[in-house]
Amino acid sequence: MSKILVVDDHAVVRQGIISILERSLSRAFYCAEAGTAGEAEAKLSQEKYDVLLLDLSMPGMSGLDLLEKLHRERPELRILILSMHPEEQYAVRALSLGASGYLTKESAPAELVVAVNKVLAGGRYISSALADRLAEYLLSGKETGLPHEALSARERQVLVMIGAGKVPKQIGAELGISEKTVSTYRSRILSKLGLSSTTEIIRYAIKHDLIS
Incomplete structure (x- = not known):
């Protein structure tokens, strides 16, 4: 059984995500939730999870800081970013810090399910628009320098x-x-x-x- 941890400071959002997964995810899974980075770290210390669904905007430690910390300490943990921020603001940076995928909260529920399935299978998930942006980034051969x-x-x-x-x-x-x-x-x-x-x-x- 797959184990998923949903980290978002809004309980309604967490429950909405879990509800979508319960309705549509084809595999058996167990889902837990956390409202802060501290709660997430506590749960991760108590139990092993396969995928973390992580928001970027949280009180205290930000999602990007938590992503960087977890990727360093638990490189085997798959982390899918689900954020209100558009891809052009944070996606490339999140992926460079170790995220396995990036979705905006405006994405359709079906896209969330596809992304979670792909990440659970060991893959990465990015939208076609983000794929084009990443291609430009890689072909440039250097940082933007901004x-x-x-x-x-x-x-x-x-x-x-x-x-x-x-x-x-x-x-x-x-x-x-x-x-x-x-x-x-x-x-x-x-x-x-x-x-x-x-x-x-x-x-x-x-x-x-x-x-x-």
Whole structure:
């Protein structure tokens, strides 16, 4: 029997995913759920899972940070990203950090089932649009060289949220961190991108299509 762990900070989303799998997944499976990175790590320490369905936006440790940590500590664990963020923002990075696939939450339920089946079978799942983007990335033979590529996963999340016009209080509440910590990330972003103000961060995010 396959064992799947669904990690998302919204209980309704977790239950929706599990419901889709229960209706449509052809193989026998057991499904558990976790609402934070800490809960996910606790469950993984207690039981062996075949596939982790992981959201990127969670309070505390981000999904990308958890992905990187788990891939380093448990390279045999298959991790399928299921995120609200469009592929152009995070998919290539997630795959480079060890993800076995990337799906947006706007994907049809049937696509989720296909992706889970493929990952459970030991394969990788990417959409045709992402396949084209990956081909361009590989054929270029080098990184894009854009300054935001050097940001950490959390710094990039904060960059996108600032670019979308959110203030530190909103960002802190959504990410489960303090306003002071948000300000620290903002300072790092300004330094790494060579910018001097929030307005310039917003312009940068718009220019590079980082806002969904």
